[in-house]
Amino acid sequence: MKRDIILAGVGGQGILTIATIIGYAAVERGLSLKQAEVHGMSQRGGDVQSHLRISDAPIYSDLIPEGRADLILGIEPMETLRYTTYLAPDGWLITNRKPFVNITDYPDYETVWKEIEDLPRSILVDGEKLAREVATARSMNMVILGAGSPFLDIPAEDLEGAITAIFSRKGDAVVEQNIAAFRSGRAFAEESNLATE
Amino acid sequence: MKRMLLLGDEAIAQGALDAGLSGVYAYPGTPSTEITEYIQKVKEARERGVHSDWSANEKTAMEAALGMSYAGKRAMVCMKHVGLNVAADGFVNAGITGANGGLLVLVADDPSMHSSQNEQDSRYYGKFALVPMIEPSNQQETYEAAGHAFALSEKYATPVLVRITTRLAHSRAGVELSDPRAENDLRLPADKRQFVLLPSIARKNYQSLLGKQVAFEEEAENSPFNKYIDAEDRSLGIIACGIGYNYLMENFPEGCPHPVLKLSQYPVPRNHVKRMLDECERVLILEEGAPFVEEQIRGLMDATYNILGRLDGTVPRAGELNPNIVAKSLGREIALTEDKSEIVRPRPPELCPGCPHIDSYNALNQALMELEPGRVFSDIGCYTRGALEPFNAINSCVDMGASITMAKGAADAGLFPAVAVIGDSTFTHSGMTGLLDAIIEDSPITVMIVDNETTGMTGGQTSSARGKLEDICKGLGVPEDHIRVVEPLKKYHDENVAMIKEELYHKGVSVIIERRECIQTAKIARKLAKEVKS
Numbered sequence A: 001m002k003r004d005i006i007l008a009g010v011g012g013q014g015i016l017t018i019a020t021i022i023g024y025a026a027v028e029r030g031l032s033l034k035q036a037e038v039h040g041m042s043q044r045g046g047d048v049q050s051h052l053r054i055s056d057a058p059i060y061s062d063l064i065p066e067g068r069a070d071l072i073l074g075i076e077p078m079e080t081l082r083y084t085t086y087l088a089p090d091g092w093l094i095t096n097r098k099p100f101v102n103i104t105d106y107p108d109y110e111t112v113w114k115e116i117e118d119l120p121r122s123i124l125v126d127g128e129k130l131a132r133e134v135a136t137a138r139s140m141n142m143v144i145l146g147a148g149s150p151f152l153d154i155p156a157e158d159l160e161g162a163i164t165a166i167f168s169r170k171g172d173a174v175v176e177q178n179i180a181a182f183r184s185g186r187a188f189a190e191e192s193n194l195a196t197e
Numbered sequence B: 001m002k003r004m005l006l007l008g009d010e011a012i013a014q015g016a017l018d019a020g021l022s023g024v025y026a027y028p029g030t031p032s033t034e035i036t037e038y039i040q041k042v043k044e045a046r047e048r049g050v051h052s053d054w055s056a057n058e059k060t061a062m063e064a065a066l067g068m069s070y071a072g073k074r075a076m077v078c079m080k081h082v083g084l085n086v087a088a089d090g091f092v093n094a095g096i097t098g099a100n101g102g103l104l105v106l107v108a109d110d111p112s113m114h115s116s117q118n119e120q121d122s123r124y125y126g127k128f129a130l131v132p133m134i135e136p137s138n139q140q141e142t143y144e145a146a147g148h149a150f151a152l153s154e155k156y157a158t159p160v161l162v163r164i165t166t167r168l169a170h171s172r173a174g175v176e177l178s179d180p181r182a183e184n185d186l187r188l189p190a191d192k193r194q195f196v197l198l199p200s201i202a203r204k205n206y207q208s209l210l211g212k213q214v215a216f217e218e219e220a221e222n223s224p225f226n227k228y229i230d231a232e233d234r235s236l237g238i239i240a241c242g243i244g245y246n247y248l249m250e251n252f253p254e255g256c257p258h259p260v261l262k263l264s265q266y267p268v269p270r271n272h273v274k275r276m277l278d279e280c281e282r283v284l285i286l287e288e289g290a291p292f293v294e295e296q297i298r299g300l301m302d303a304t305y306n307i308l309g310r311l312d313g314t315v316p317r318a319g320e321l322n323p324n325i326v327a328k329s330l331g332r333e334i335a336l337t338e339d340k341s342e343i344v345r346p347r348p349p350e351l352c353p354g355c356p357h358i359d360s361y362n363a364l365n366q367a368l369m370e371l372e373p374g375r376v377f378s379d380i381g382c383y384t385r386g387a388l389e390p391f392n393a394i395n396s397c398v399d400m401g402a403s404i405t406m407a408k409g410a411a412d413a414g415l416f417p418a419v420a421v422i423g424d425s426t427f428t429h430s431g432m433t434g435l436l437d438a439i440i441e442d443s444p445i446t447v448m449i450v451d452n453e454t455t456g457m458t459g460g461q462t463s464s465a466r467g468k469l470e471d472i473c474k475g476l477g478v479p480e481d482h483i484r485v486v487e488p489l490k491k492y493h494d495e496n497v498a499m500i501k502e503e504l505y506h507k508g509v510s511v512i513i514e515r516r517e518c519i520q521t522a523k524i525a526r527k528l529a530k531e532v533k534s
């Protein structure tokens, strides 16, 4: 198996937490992993991305080739569009719906959403809303991870195990909230996916 | 065997620790910062007492590492590529003195300038200083490079340069660790004049360094990091340097049909190269950075062989490599499914809401309002973002410390008022000596030190300036009544503007210290305090 995933967002939104959880679950399964991160220039408020590669064979490049990503997973919709050229022919783009606007020339929201919906395989998730229903808005990134999880080829239990391991330091309540957020995102993606097929 | 998931930066740190490191010396700089931070964090390093405090700049770091090597212990100095410009005097001369304990100079280059002013390739420095170099291709090799570099350094009494680049420094992968080796004992050089570079001794040392070049090349010829992988299709041969090898193999997951020279240790091993040139019709050179190997192989006349690379346009002349660029250079372009979106806008990093630099710039802009713009020289740090909207407050950013010295030069030319804006960490890195120049000539410049009490840009490392700025300025000779300390806050805006105006028109050196803690480090400090209480 091989999964090449681009994580996209704005500095400070928590894409690295998503990367860490997927990475943890992959390593526990004995898979090879490469994860290129953006550090430095303290990217606050700027665009950030991470290339996450998982495979049962050796991985050479730290970067995913353009045209080969199986999944673009985003916390911010315009940021996912920044990487459309990375999509493989059967690649998915799954992103949080709510724009993060800290620039004066942010495009029209409807245009952003439409461009995402017009892709052959994409899901827009209202991450904040789903997170608030089961936890707090802060668990939005776990909703997004959940929404991307059916496309990772890693069992949900393994990802939940990774969430537990990574958040355990913060107490059981935080772990439970994050798992609930994860499940709600996963359920949403499974429904939308069925709907498109 | 122990296995860890490590960034390239962490791999070199762990490798050095396992190879008996006694001290790391560094000034922060992306993408090298995490090396020292890792060693500061690791329990084992603390227990062993491995030195890991930050240095004031790369030159002081280089020289302290050389001192530790003099005393017989294994030392590493880390920096970003432009840091080697600052450390160059120490580095090149360390080539002449040679090492005693293993001396590893780790430089992290930043091709494509993700967070740098330029994309200089440190391999030129290694060649310039005539020292061996290792350019690992992945995290595992990076880990192993540390021990290999120390062994090589001690075998030939020479510093060894290890070069990594952004993508390796900041990418995580599994690494297998080897058994740790003990640190060296204190052991002074056998020759008590080895490090005395008086011309007569330096000439002798230089001859000895020149004499070692053959052995350095033999080491590269037989290095475990270099490999000649022969293959059937000799219409093309490929020399793949450092992580260029990964991008090549990414394009041939089943194995490359052409002969490949995987090159990760220098000087360039000529026998391998000659074999490839003789056996293959054309040779493609893939390097992450400048055409360093390519230029050496082509030579000035570029006549004999059929060589492809950055110089003939097969590979773009500037910027980092990636799998697509390499695919294209092999004539195997990867087809894209989706177009680039037309609506995406750039989203550059910004000053955090509440950042003290915002208030400093608002006050400075207002104080300068009646004057023709273009008189503010600045420097490198978070505050460089003052060049962009909505501030448009600064007119230069060149190299660390250049704000004060450029303001002085412009003042010498008759620009008045001339202003320098410099961060606290940048000031102690390279601003102090320039300020001394200005004081000696009583140049009419206004220096604004934006003191957020940390090294903000690289993630909040301890600043050597902390608690010392007024004393440093006084000690250098700035008159006390022209050292002004203000708190950059909106509520003090009007008085801060008035004060800046006063100093702007003073016909001599004045220093305004804008002091308010970085909101990011303040937030972390508050959180820690809360955790301690609960």
Ligand SMILES: Cc1ncc(C[n+]2csc(CCOP(=O)(O)OP(=O)(O)O)c2C)c(N)n1
Residues within 6 Å of the ligand: B027, B028, B029, B030, B058, B080, B082, B083, B084, B086, B380, B381, B382, B383, B400, B422, B423, B424, B425, B426, B427, B452, B454, B455, B456, B457, B458, B463
């Ligand atoms: C020679 C050199 N070393 C290191 C760096 C990386 N670097 C850029 S700015 C900076 C620190 C700036 O800190 P400070 O002056 O306190 O300003 P702040 O970012 O906190 O506003 C560093 C380490 C560099 N660009 N050049």
